Amino acid sequence: MKSYTELEVWMQARVLVNAVYELTKKFPKEEVFGITSQIRRSAISIPSDIAEGCGRSSTKETIHFLFIARGSLYELETQLYLSNDQKYITQEELEKIQQQVIACKKLLNGFINYYKKR
Structure with missing residues (x-):
């Protein structure tokens, strides 16, 4: 298994x-x-929980932390929408960062599915 620092999902997070x-x-x-x-705490939690999950000794524990990372990603997404509602970010900025959120969702879901099949 690769080190978590070599994982695309962690790097993109x-x-x-x-x-x-x-x-x-x-x-x-x-x-x-x-x-x-x-927003910053939610974002930081994503790669942190991926790393913590990879450091766990069982597949079940790893998956648990990957789900926590996914929850933080959804939390971040909601906060970004709220920031747009408050006019702290523009619609264009929201759409741009949303592309990164979607990419992370896909990678994280793929990583969770990989672990579920182990």
């Missing part, structure tokens, strides 16, 4: 985290402890 940080830099200062912090 890191790309998403960096995009989220770049996007949230322009959020209002009063949101620094609100949605900005929440």
Whole structure:
């Protein structure tokens, strides 16, 4: 098995985290402890939980953490829509980052299915 740092799903999740940080830099200062912090925590949880799952000793535990990562990805997606609702990001910015979210969903679902078949 590859190291988690060599997994495409983990690498793409890191790309998403960096995009989220770049996007949230322009959020209002009063949101620094609100949605900005929440979005960043959700994004960071995705590659972190993938890594933690890969470090577990059983397939069942690994799948559990992959599902947690997937939940964080859906949480992030919702927060991005809410940021658009609040006009913190434009529709164009939402659509651009949504492409990365979708790519991560596909990779993560594929990785979960791979582990389920083991």
